[in-house]
Amino acid sequence: MKRVFLIILDSFGIGSCMDSYEFGDYGANTFGNIAKMCFLGKANNGRSGVLSIPNLMSLGIGEIFKEVTGNYPLGVKKTKFLQGCYAYSSSISKGKDTFSGHWEIVGVPIFKEWFFFNKLTNSFSKSLLNKIKNDCGLTGILGNCHASGTEIIKKFGIEHLLTKKPIFYTSSDSVFQVSCHEKEYGLNNLYELCKKIRIILNKNKINIARVIARPFIGNNPENFKRTEKRKDFSIIINKKTVLEKLILEKGGSVHAIGKISDIFSGIGITSSISTQDLFDSFEKTIKAINCCSRNSIVFSNFIDFDSLWGHRRDVSGYAKGLEYFDFNLPRLLNILKKDDLLIITADHGCDPTWIGTDHTREYVPILIYKKKMKNKFLGCRKTFADISQTISEYFGISRMNYGDSIL
Incomplete structure (x- = not known):
């Protein structure tokens, strides 16, 4: 009974990617700078000390950070216990926004130029x-x-x-x-x-x-x-995502948690559940996992990391949110069945220590967990679409146009 659980830690970037200088983001590192600021006691609201995320570290987040930067993150305790596989990826989409990131993850990179607010006149036309x-x-x-x-x-x-x-x-x-x-x-x-x-x-x-x-x-x-x-x-993109293919080719189902359904205009979604906060998002994700049947995807977006803490430059809030997610992560791992595949990733960065309040162009982590899976580093991926190709291969549906299977 194959099922995939795809979790987006919205904005959890892991270091400047090769083209970050084109966006003015060279040096941004959402994960690394949050951990460092907390450790040095420079975070807002008096937050200081080690960032406690042992479960994410066991899934390889620290190892990815080392691959990207050459060092383990300052202010995060290293772990000797590793489980699952891990990789990181850059984006081939033009933007560093939620829409582009999510669509690329499901196999449809966005190459078009978006219309943006006119910063010169500070107004819509x-x-x-x-x-x-x-x-x-x-x-x-x-x-x-x-x-x-x-x-x-x-x-x-x-x-x-x-x-x-x-x-x-x-x-x-x-x-x-x-x-x-x-x-x-x-x-x-x-x-x-x-x-x-x-x-x-x-x-x-x-x-x-x-x-x-x-x-x-x-x-x-x-x-x-x-x-x-x-x-x-x-906006509606008239190209099939891996979500639609699962429904059409396997009679499967896609359960959207949080803002996922809105991002895809409900296309490729069989059920949608709104959420209020990080706690609610986690509880509803757990419930959906417990209830879904074979050939299902539970697709969850944890928006608070971006909207409440990244954009508002709240280092302490972001750190607390990561620790909450990490503390509850074993609950999720423990209910997985032998054929379930868990993928934890992000759609872009939003470094709360960076200049301004915009998203940041960064690599995103890809943490993959399945029971009895051997621990392995799966490299630097060229596109988020590798995630969709992995899901496509896992379910045995037709190949996506972009990306290579990570597995």
């Missing part, structure tokens, strides 16, 4: 905004700037409540984010607005990867808070 206002019947909009999601609702939240004008903003990714009050504006109204914006972008051939609905609650800047009912409206 007037022509685009006019199309949106006219087609969506808006009297006006707020924001229209590059901003943090928590800060923009503090700045425009009161005006939004008074005028009901939606708040538009973006980040370093190719995204169009819309923030509205969940109750006063209405969650369904927000979703409908984002759907219309997605259609407008598609019709005008504007390659923005995702339109993101960002609901919030509260009645003043002190208690405004984003809720877990975020929804992504992604």
Whole structure:
């Protein structure tokens, strides 16, 4: 009974890759810099001491780090017990964003140029905004700037409540984010607005990867808070992923945990479960593993590493999250059956010690575990698509167009 459990530690990069200088990221190392800052007592919130992740170390994360940098990570205890196989990979996609990373992992690298927010004018174009206002019947909009999601609702939240004008903003990714009050504006109204914006972008051939609905609650800047009912409206890529092939060729199933379904617009997904935080993500992943049948993929994204700690430059929070995941990892390993395959990886980096608040172009780790698997280093991979080719080979489905099987 073959099953694959694919876990994305969102943004858990492991060192600058060969083309990182093209992105201004040479020297970024999400894992290494978090561990070092904690060890040196330079992390925020007073965090100091060794980063305790013995289970990830036993799966080879420290060995990968040594392969990339030449040394074991400073501030992480080395382990003599190794289990499973490990590798690391660079990306062949053009971007260092969530969308590109996930699509490459499932076998469809993204080579197109994304449309990004115009940093020179600090705004979306007037022509685009006019199309949106006219087609969506808006009297006006707020924001229209590059901003943090928590800060923009503090700045425009009161005006939004008074005028009901939606708040538009973006980040370093190719995204169009819309923030509205969940109750006063209405969650369904927000979703409908984002759907219309997605259609407008598609019709005008504007390659923005995702339109993101960002609901919030509260009645003043002190208690405004984003809720877990975020929804992504992604551009559709008309190429088959390994997820679709499993369903079509083997009658299999794909169970998406977290934001996975939104990234793929629900295509190649048979069930989707939303999550609230790291704890919820882990518990729902465990439940899905316990419930799924043969020829299944459980595909989980642990978004907090990126959204809560990477982008917000919270070294201590990131470290605590890694330790929580690591502490619970044996629960996951212990429920695996003999033919189950576990793959833990990432989609890009987001070094919280780096300049700015953007993602960082880094290698990602690939940790592979199966019961009675011999420990082995499987090299530096040229593309994240090697993961999809590995899954394809494991299930015995047709070969993907990109990548080589790691196994």
